Amino acid sequence: xxxxxxxxxxxxxxxxxxxxxxxxxxxxxxxxxxxxxxxxxxxxxxxxxxxxxxxxxxxxxxxxxxxxxxxxxxxxxxxxxxxxxxxxxxxxxxxxxxxxxxxxxxxxxxxxxxxxxxxxxxxxxxxxxxxxxxxxxxxxxxxxxxxxxxxxxxxxxxxxxxxxxxxxxxxxxxxxxxxxxxxxxxxxxxxxxxxxxxxxxxxxxxxxxxxxxxxxxxxxxxxxxxxxxxxxxxxxxxxxxxxxxxxxxxxxxxxxxxxxxxxxxxxxxxxxxxxxxxxxxxxxxxxxxxxxxxxxxxxxxxxxxxxxxxxxxxxxxxxxxxxxxxxxxxxxx
Numbered sequence: 001x002x003x004x005x006x007x008x009x010x011x012x013x014x015x016x017x018x019x020x021x022x023x024x025x026x027x028x029x030x031x032x033x034x035x036x037x038x039x040x041x042x043x044x045x046x047x048x049x050x051x052x053x054x055x056x057x058x059x060x061x062x063x064x065x066x067x068x069x070x071x072x073x074x075x076x077x078x079x080x081x082x083x084x085x086x087x088x089x090x091x092x093x094x095x096x097x098x099x100x101x102x103x104x105x106x107x108x109x110x111x112x113x114x115x116x117x118x119x120x121x122x123x124x125x126x127x128x129x130x131x132x133x134x135x136x137x138x139x140x141x142x143x144x145x146x147x148x149x150x151x152x153x154x155x156x157x158x159x160x161x162x163x164x165x166x167x168x169x170x171x172x173x174x175x176x177x178x179x180x181x182x183x184x185x186x187x188x189x190x191x192x193x194x195x196x197x198x199x200x201x202x203x204x205x206x207x208x209x210x211x212x213x214x215x216x217x218x219x220x221x222x223x224x225x226x227x228x229x230x231x232x233x234x235x236x237x238x239x240x241x242x243x244x245x246x247x248x249x250x251x252x253x254x255x256x257x258x259x260x261x262x263x264x265x266x267x268x269x270x271x272x273x274x275x276x277x278x279x280x281x282x283x284x285x286x287x288x289x290x291x292x293x294x295x296x297x298x299x300x301x302x303x304x305x306x307x308x309x310x311x312x313x314x315x316x317x318x319x320x321x322x323x324x325x326x327x328x329x330x331x332x333x
Contacts, residue, residue, distance in 0.1 A: 030070040030099060032077075034107075036060045047087070052078040052095075074099050079109050087111045127151065173333075175246045180330040183239055183259065186232045187323050193228035194270065194319070197221045198312055206305045209298075212288050218281070229271055236263060243330070255329045262322050270315045273308055280304035 032051065036044040043064030050057050054070045054077065070077065079095045081087040089095035091110040100107065127148055134144045200221035204214045240263065244256040280301035286293045293301070 030073060032068040032070055034066055034068075035064045036066065037064050047081060048083040050080045050082050052080060057082065070099070081111050086113050088114065090114070123152075123155065175242075176330070176333075179239070179242055179246050180327070182235060183243075183330060184327050186235045187262065187327070190228045190232045190266065191316075191320055191323055193225050194316055197225040197274070198309065198316055201305070201309050206284070206309075207302050209287065210284070215285065215288055219285075222277070222281070225274065229266075229274075232266070239263065247332075251332065255332075258326045258329055262319070262326050265315070265319055265322065270312065270319060273311050273315060276308045277305060280308075 032054075036047055036049065038044055044060050045062075045064060047060045048057055049060060049066070051068060051070065054068070054074075058066050058068050060066055076096055076098050079089055079097065081089065089109060089111050091108070095109070097107050097109060130151070131144055131148065134147065139147075200218055204210060204218060206218075210218075240256045240260040243259050244252045246252065247255050283291075283293050283297050283301035284305070285291070287298065
């Protein structure tokens with residue numbers, strides 16, 4: 001799946017590192033350029049970063065941007081956040097990251113408080129409160145410990161279930177973002193090329209003999225439309241089924257139906273009407289390539305184009321009205 005960009009926020013920070021290679025005094029060195037951000041997208045201004053073995057310490061300023069010169073040509077560096085006990089490197093493991101040789105490469109490092117620490121604090125508070133409640137009411141120590149063990153045993157099972165569910169939701173969320181962006185991109189692009197096609201025909205009076213330049217303008221509009229339709233047809237061939245899988249339950253079914261409705265309008269109505277333009281345009285084209293069509297054939301061809309355009313305009317208006325609410329449905333979890 002193509003990923004879709006988006007900032008995540010769970011308290012912590014994301015460090016994007018861009019590495020470029022420079023030569024100083026004949027010795028090869030590496031400049032580490034990056035941006036330190038909280039996972040909610042805010043700059044981690046004031047945070048202190050250490051690249052182990054490559055002093056001095058880096059203080060993040062200027063919207064999270066920094067530049068740091070590494071010693072020599074290390075294959076790997078270790079990153080640490082200092083001065084804030086709440087922050088530690090969560091990814092990559094142990095803070096060790098390879099140093100790419102590609103000057104345009106970006107290395108992501110995630111820092112924050114371990115989820116386990118926050119959970120541990122909450123568990124400790126809840127168990128203390130439970131103990132105090134039982135002690136005040138004269139419950140024996142043995143019974144208290146039995147209750148606390150039972151609580152913890154249930155918690156272990158629950159955490160396992162929550163972990164599996166959280167991973168599943170994260171994967172599903174990524175699939176929804178990718179699918180939403182792909183459907184939006186193809187539908188909006190197709191809508192624009194369709195409007196350009198209709199406008200091109202409206203700007204040129206096809207009922208009258210047209211110049212070669214005007215016919216070429218129509219030909220180019222048709223070619224651009226054909227490219228747009230081909231891209232949509234390939235990119236959204238399984239879109240409804242993908243939506244049904246990415247959004248579970250009734251939400252997935254109803255959203256998939258709306259996506260199918262828009263695609264059916266495109267494939268079965270609008271595009272089929274566009275195809276009706278091909279034959280009359282071939283007759284009109286013959287005026288410019290020595291085919292010598294008869295006057296009656298030309299009149300019938302021009303009228304066929306006019307009739308097709310009269311059908312295309314309301315279909316395109318309907319399509320343009322259907323796309324925004326369909327895309328809005330895809331924004332729902």
